[in-house]
Amino acid sequence: MINLFRAEWAKINGNRWVSGCMIWIFPIGAVAIMLLLGVIMAFSSATRASFATDNSGWNDMLVGTWSILNNPLGRLLLLGFTAVIFAGEYQWSTWKNVVPRSRRVSLILTKFFTLGVFVVFAFVIMSILLAVGWGILTWIAGGHYGPRVTMDVVRDVAGDYGLAAGLAFISTLIAAGFAALAGMLTRSILGGVLVSFAVTLGEAASAIGLSIIAFFLDWAPVLKLYRFTPTYNLLNVNEWIVNHQAVVMDMSYGDTKHVVLSNSMEFSLLALGVWIVGLIALTAYWFQRQDVTS
Amino acid sequence: MESQPAIHIEHLVKTFGGLRKRKRIQAVRDISFEVPAGTVYGFLGPNGAGKTTTIRMLLDLIHPTRGDAYIFGQHVHRNHGVLRRVGAIVEGAMFYNFLSARRNLEVLARTGDHYDAARIDSLLEQVGLTPRAGQRVKGYSTGMKQRLGLAAALLSDPDLLILDEPTNGLDPSGMHEIRSFIRDLADRQGKTVFLSSHLLGEIEQICDRVAIINRGQIVREGVVADLLAGKVQLHVEADPIAQAAALLNERWPVVSVNGGLDITAAREDMPHIVRRLVEGGVDVYQAVSQRQTLEDYFLAVTGDGPAHD
Numbered sequence: 001m002i003n004l005f006r007a008e009w010a011k012i013n014g015n016r017w018v019s020g021c022m023i024w025i026f027p028i029g030a031v032a033i034m035l036l037l038g039v040i041m042a043f044s045s046a047t048r049a050s051f052a053t054d055n056s057g058w059n060d061m062l063v064g065t066w067s068i069l070n071n072p073l074g075r076l077l078l079l080g081f082t083a084v085i086f087a088g089e090y091q092w093s094t095w096k097n098v099v100p101r102s103r104r105v106s107l108i109l110t111k112f113f114t115l116g117v118f119v120v121f122a123f124v125i126m127s128i129l130l131a132v133g134w135g136i137l138t139w140i141a142g143g144h145y146g147p148r149v150t151m152d153v154v155r156d157v158a159g160d161y162g163l164a165a166g167l168a169f170i171s172t173l174i175a176a177g178f179a180a181l182a183g184m185l186t187r188s189i190l191g192g193v194l195v196s197f198a199v200t201l202g203e204a205a206s207a208i209g210l211s212i213i214a215f216f217l218d219w220a221p222v223l224k225l226y227r228f229t230p231t232y233n234l235l236n237v238n239e240w241i242v243n244h245q246a247v248v249m250d251m252s253y254g255d256t257k258h259v260v261l262s263n264s265m266e267f268s269l270l271a272l273g274v275w276i277v278g279l280i281a282l283t284a285y286w287f288q289r290q291d292v293t294s
Numbered sequence: 295m296e297s298q299p300a301i302h303i304e305h306l307v308k309t310f311g312g313l314r315k316r317k318r319i320q321a322v323r324d325i326s327f328e329v330p331a332g333t334v335y336g337f338l339g340p341n342g343a344g345k346t347t348t349i350r351m352l353l354d355l356i357h358p359t360r361g362d363a364y365i366f367g368q369h370v371h372r373n374h375g376v377l378r379r380v381g382a383i384v385e386g387a388m389f390y391n392f393l394s395a396r397r398n399l400e401v402l403a404r405t406g407d408h409y410d411a412a413r414i415d416s417l418l419e420q421v422g423l424t425p426r427a428g429q430r431v432k433g434y435s436t437g438m439k440q441r442l443g444l445a446a447a448l449l450s451d452p453d454l455l456i457l458d459e460p461t462n463g464l465d466p467s468g469m470h471e472i473r474s475f476i477r478d479l480a481d482r483q484g485k486t487v488f489l490s491s492h493l494l495g496e497i498e499q500i501c502d503r504v505a506i507i508n509r510g511q512i513v514r515e516g517v518v519a520d521l522l523a524g525k526v527q528l529h530v531e532a533d534p535i536a537q538a539a540a541l542l543n544e545r546w547p548v549v550s551v552n553g554g555l556d557i558t559a560a561r562e563d564m565p566h567i568v569r570r571l572v573e574g575g576v577d578v579y580q581a582v583s584q585r586q587t588l589e590d591y592f593l594a595v596t597g598d599g600p601a602h603d
Contacts, residue, residue, distance in 0.1 A: 007404035012394045093388040097446065098354045101406035112511045291356040 001111065004102060008114035012085060013272070023119060026068070027126040032134035041137060051141035058131045058145060059157045064244070065127035065162035069119070070238040072204040072231050075175040076197060078119065082176040083192030085115055087172045087183030088284075095292035106234035108284045112176055119172045120165055127161075163241045167234065170272050177279025204231040207251060214253035223251045224257040230275050233259065233268035238264040251292055298488035299365035300454045301329035306361035308347050320346040323510040329488055330504040331366075331453075334480045336518070337346055337490040338588075340596055343356065345490045346385055352488075353382055365454060378406065381452035383460055387443020391432040395442050396494070397421055398431055400447060408450045417445040420475070436463030442473065454486045455479065461496060469493075473500050489504035494566040504583070508596040518588065527590045528557045528564060532571055533595040541574040542567060547594045554580075558594040 004074040008017070022030075041047045068074045091096045098107065140196055147153050168250025178199050209227050214222040226232055232249065241246045246265075250260035305490055307582040311318035311439050322344045329335040339345045348351060348357045352363050356371050362369060368376035389398045395412060403409040420428045421441040431439065440463050446457055460476070461469045477500045479485040489495055497504060498518060510523050514521060531554040532538040542548050546567070549556045557567060564583055 003404040003407045003409055007401045010393070010397060010401050010404070011390060014397060016392065092390060094390060096355060096384050096404060097388060097404050099355060099404065100380065101450075107405075116328065248353055249602060291350070 001106070004106060004110040005114055007118075008110050009118065012114060012118050015084070015088075018081065019118075020082045021121045022077075022084075028128055029120055030129045032135065034129070034137065036165045037137055038140070042142060045293050048141045051138050052143035054138060056134060056138075056145060058135055059147060059149050059153070059160075060125045061131040061134050062157060063164050065123060066168045067238060068243070069123060069168035069171045070202065070234055072234075075171055075200055075234075078172055078175040078199065079179045079196045080193050081119075082115060082179035082185045083189050083196060084178040085176075087113065087187060087192040090187040090292070093190060095188050098294050104288050105284050108180075109280065112173060112180070112280055112283075120169050123168060125163065146173045146260075155242045157263045160241055163236075164242070165227055167237050167241065169235075170222075170276065171234050174234070174272065174279065177276060177283065181279060181286065182221045184283060184290070192222045203229055208250075211251060211253045211258045214257075214259075218254075218257075220253070220259050222256070223253060225260065226251065227261045227263055227267075228271050230272060233263065233271045233275075234261050235266055236268045236271070240268075296595055299328040299329065299364075299384045300331040300333075300366060301327075301335075302364040302367070302490060303327055303352075304349070305362070306351060306363060307359045308344075308351060308356070309359045321510055322351070322358075325512045325513055326361075327505050327515050329486060331486050332480060332484050333493070333502040334476060334487045334489060334500050335546070336504035337488060338492070338494065338497055338504055338508065338592055339490075339507035341492065343507045343596075345507055346458060347492060348507070349384055349456055349488075352456060353377065353380065355383065375395050378408075378450060379453045380456060381450060381454070382458075383440075383443040383455040383536070384456075384458050386436075386459065387439050387446060389431045389439065389442060390448075390539035392430060395434070395443065395445075396427040398442065400418045402446050402510055403449045407451050410435060413449065413451070414445075420448075421445045422471075423536060434601050437468050438463065438470075440464055441468075444475070446450070452485070452489065456488045456490075458554035459492070460489065461491070461493065469496065471477070476500055476577065494589040494592055505587070506592060506595055511590065513595050514591075521588075521591060525589075526559065526564070526583045527562050528559060528567060528581060528583045529569070530555045530578065532576045532578045534576065537574065538576045541570055541576065549593060555589070558590060580581055 037047070041051065069078070080254065089098070135145045175196075179192050179196040182195035182199065183189065186192055186195060206229060210223050210226055214220060226249070232247070236247045237243060246262045249261040250258055304326050306322055307320070308322040309318050309320050324455060325344075325348065337348070347356070351358045352365070352370060353594045357371065363372065364470055366379060370376060375539045390401065395400065396418065399414045399417070402408065403414060415424075418424045421444055423438065423441055426434075426438070431442065434442065440460060443456075444460060447457065457476070461472050464472060471572065473496060476487055476489065480487055489497065490500060501518055503515070503517050504521065506513050521559065529551070530538065536551065537552070539548050539550065542555070542557055545555045546563070559567060561583070568578060568581055
């Protein structure tokens with residue numbers, strides 16, 4: 001399994017144009033932003049003053065980075081990358097070399113896992129660069145960059161950081177699930193991107209559709225279906241990690257009628273788990289039946 | 295030497311197409327044959343005859359509609375692990391263009407869980423790619439990709455090599471080199487090579503046995519020398535040519551070539567053919583015999599017209 005993982009990693013990382021433009025752009029962008037802020041700070045006393053009074057701590061920088069991946073926009077950014085990883089094998093006709101060498105299910109599972117680890121790895125680097133860079137800028141501006149490092153603080157931050165990174169991994173797998181399935185059905189990178197983009201947007205915006213249906217049927221339970229969507233549950237878990245409370249969604253479907261959604265973190269994690277298992281199982285099932293050479 | 299045949303195919307059928315009967319295409323129709331271990335076996339057929347479909351089923355890339363394929367006695371679909379003993383190039387070698395040749399081989403070796411850096415170096419050396427092993431495959435010629443494909447097929451030191459058109463894109467000296475390399479794999483290393491090609495000269499030079507597939511069916515199978523033994527090709531120039539063809543057609547395979555007729559027959563039939571033409575009122579201007587090549591034999595048994603590959 002380690003060999004399969006290393007093979008997938010070499011393929012993903014070796015495709016420098018794709019991984020550079022779609023994933024490494026985040027840590028590179030973080031460095032670029034820091035440098036730009038440094039230049040602005042050198043010429044602007046107002047920017048220096050704002051840095052000196054800024055209350056952001058290294059803990060916020062470390063944990064906050066993950067919110068990029070843990071929202072619908074972040075998932076949309078990942079779709080292109082994932083579509084290349086899965087549908088690319090059809091376009092390059094490389095499945096026929098790879099498939100006889102390993103079982104199809106292990107190939108697909110490893111692809112998902114490697115992809116998730118790759119994205120999380122890039123964001124770990126980005127979070128460290130942001131935390132360090134922001135600290136340097138604050139120090140240059142003469143501000144305080146806390147909190148003070150104690151065992152308790154480190155333990156708290158490590159816990160939140162682990163949860164946020166874990167959620168980002170889940171978020172990546174869900175984006176990958178949609179893109180992989182779309183890429184395998186269409187056997188095209190562009191097809192994979194377009195279909196998964198539409199599905200992800202549609203899923204996030206399904207609240208509007210459910211409200212309309214609830215309004216016409218005058219039946220509130222329809223709206224409650226939204227609590228099972230990846231978008232709501234990712235936001236909810238993120239809220240639990242950052243603010244230790246649920247996202248409360250007040251969904252109205254008439255002038256006065258409304259439904260309030262509020263999931264526990266455990267429920268959301270379970271729902272996300274079901275989505276991931278379902279999407280990966282469907283992808284593996286489809287791949288198992290496919291003629292990968294035609 | 296392996297006691298089991300390297301390949302055993304039993305009543306293999308592959309039908310493509312949907313539920314509608316009219317749209318279905320039967321690419322492979324109930325074929326059965328065996329490839330003895332340690333031989334170089336040629337798999338011949340015109341384009342669309344079903345060669346690649348058969349190979350794809352052998353490698354479990356597609357599932358047969360009916361029938362079974364065994365490699366070294368193991369059912370391919372039920373014992374996927376047996377494919378670890380197989381190296382293959384299907385429909386030309388395809389690689390990750392953004393990776394170097396060495397990195398491509400590393401990826402394939404790791405995928406098959408048999409990574410060995412020394413073996414990769416040695417294979418690159420054997421196929422003559424060492425000087426350019428670090429360059430991206432994107433800049434490789436077709437011939438270089440074919441060589442890399444051969445190296446990829448040999449990565450796991452397989453007992454059986456399945457090569458679909460392995461000399462495509464190679465220049466004559468490259469073809470000669472690869473032919474010797476393939477023959478050597480069987481003679482010195484005891485490997486079995488299952489070789490599909492439309493280059494009949496190539497097959498005749500290196501194969502011990504051949505199967506000829508046409509329109510999804512095996513039309514001939516046997517040792518190359520036996521198939522060609524005692525047969526000659528007689529080229530006849532006569533007038534009227536249509537009458538000559540009609541006189542011979544019922545007993546011998548006849549093909550019209552350059553205004554004359556090519557007849558495949560046993561050497562002792564030659565006087566009968568000439569006598570039959572003369573007694574039938576046909577003027578014979580020339581009758582030249584030559585040893586039959588595999589190409590002549592192939593054309594005689596396949597006729598013409600492609601089906602589906």
